[in-house]
Amino acid sequence: MNRSMLDFANTDYELIQHIKDVKGMEDPTIVNCQQCAEKYLKHLVREHANEVMRSHSLSAMIAKLEEAFPELQDFKRIARFLTDSYYDRRYESEDYVLLEPDEYEDYLNQSLELIAYLRKLCGLE
Secondary structure, three states: OOOOHHHHHHHHHHHHHHHHHOOOOOOHHHHHHHHHHHHHHHHHHHHOOOOOOOOOHHHHHHHHHHHOOOOHHHHHHHHHHHHHHHOOOOOOOOOOOOOOHHHHHHHHHHHHHHHHHHHOOOOOH
């Protein structure tokens, strides 16, 4: 059995739901939001642009889909944050900045809004 990008994205989504409110899991939650959004976007690019993307840039994937889904433009800021955070929060980096609790909540809410929209586009919500 082959697992699709949607299968992997849904697994990431479920993980986010379990860890997002656990103290000390802020960085893994943000990283998994990036991974989840990336997989939903890759599925959509394959379905709507008939292309398999190897990039990890959420902004590049959004650019491929903007014509079909103009609302994605509203998510460019959080897409850039998530792409940057994927590396900054997984590897030792001079760019790492500890998020204050209110910043984490804000970025998490924006990330979850993006993911909810992508799930809707994928026919899951």
